[in-house]
Amino acid sequence: MNLHPIIAGNFMLDGGAMFGVVPKSIWQKTNPADENNMVKIAARCLLVEDGDRLTLIDAGMGNKQSDKFFSYYYRWGEETLESSIKKCGFHPDDITDVFLTHLHFDHCGGAVIKVGENSYDTTFKNANYWSNKAHWEWAIKPNKREVASFLKENILPIEESGQLSFLEKNSNDYLTETELGFQVLFVDGHTEKQMIPLINYKGKKIAFAADLVPTAGHIPLPYIPGYDIRPLTSLKEKDMFLNFCNDNNVFLFFEHDASEELGLVHETERGIRLKETFKIIEL
Numbered sequence: 001m002n003l004h005p006i007i008a009g010n011f012m013l014d015g016g017a018m019f020g021v022v023p024k025s026i027w028q029k030t031n032p033a034d035e036n037n038m039v040k041i042a043a044r045c046l047l048v049e050d051g052d053r054l055t056l057i058d059a060g061m062g063n064k065q066s067d068k069f070f071s072y073y074y075r076w077g078e079e080t081l082e083s084s085i086k087k088c089g090f091h092p093d094d095i096t097d098v099f100l101t102h103l104h105f106d107h108c109g110g111a112v113i114k115v116g117e118n119s120y121d122t123t124f125k126n127a128n129y130w131s132n133k134a135h136w137e138w139a140i141k142p143n144k145r146e147v148a149s150f151l152k153e154n155i156l157p158i159e160e161s162g163q164l165s166f167l168e169k170n171s172n173d174y175l176t177e178t179e180l181g182f183q184v185l186f187v188d189g190h191t192e193k194q195m196i197p198l199i200n201y202k203g204k205k206i207a208f209a210a211d212l213v214p215t216a217g218h219i220p221l222p223y224i225p226g227y228d229i230r231p232l233t234s235l236k237e238k239d240m241f242l243n244f245c246n247d248n249n250v251f252l253f254f255e256h257d258a259s260e261e262l263g264l265v266h267e268t269e270r271g272i273r274l275k276e277t278f279k280i281i282e283l
């Protein structure tokens with residue numbers, strides 16, 4: 001198996017929204033803000049090359065909304081989803097599977113392209129697109145809190161293409177086995193049934209932490225984004241997940257950290273904290 005981090009464009013988000021109830025005087029030590037209170041955010045996706053299977057986990061925000069829409073997100077850096085895939089030696093048509101942790105625009109937007117005024121197509125025409133039924137139904141009839149994150153032009157064309165498949169949660173175990181060659185953890189704090197992949201790679205375990213632990217700065221328990229719809233559920237889920245990572249030497253893959261790819265955690269007097277950071281090529 002080979003793992004390729006894929007930068008699908010970087011952007012910025014309001015630091016207060018990213019860290020919820022944690023005061024700026026504390027979060028700015030790990031995630032410094034600019035004069036508009038914005039912090040740097042990556043859209044770091046992951047390409048899993050496993051035999052004949054080439055699975056893309058998440059797809060960044062893409063580029064099909066208006067200039068006005070993107071002006072709120074201060075995009076920076078040169079990389080795009082397509083340029084990063086090509087840099088790894090692949091073509092979008094090589095992708096066999098697209099696994100979407102959830103359908104917020106900064107995770108799935110790149111998976112659908114605009115091909116005309118009000119007409120859309122999937123970016124990866126040979127791929128199965130993976131979500132789950134509960135999350136899909138949640139996203140296509142969004143509540144008023146998340147309506148700005150679930151954009152119908154990012155979501156409905158996937159179903160219309162006939163490329164949509166659903167994974168099903170195994171209700172008895174902490175992790176669900178999948179046919180994709182990795183396990184999945186289902187969590188409900190950030191949104192309904194977000195999916196966190198757990199990948200075995202060179203004898204090590206890597207969790208694609210998505211919005212459960214978006215940056216290395218989010219490891220301390222109360223550091224929960226204001227975006228989360230059920231913060232007390234996030235707190236419980238993070239506690240279990242960080243203990244699981246600590247007990248099993250699981251590397252956290254940070255989708256949104258502007259500089260760090262991977263981190264290992266350890267137990268300290270103050271709780272579980274970041275121990276050391278790594279790049280995938282170092283494993």
Ligand SMILES: [Zn+2]
Nearest residue numbers: 102104190211
């Ligand atoms: Zn999200």
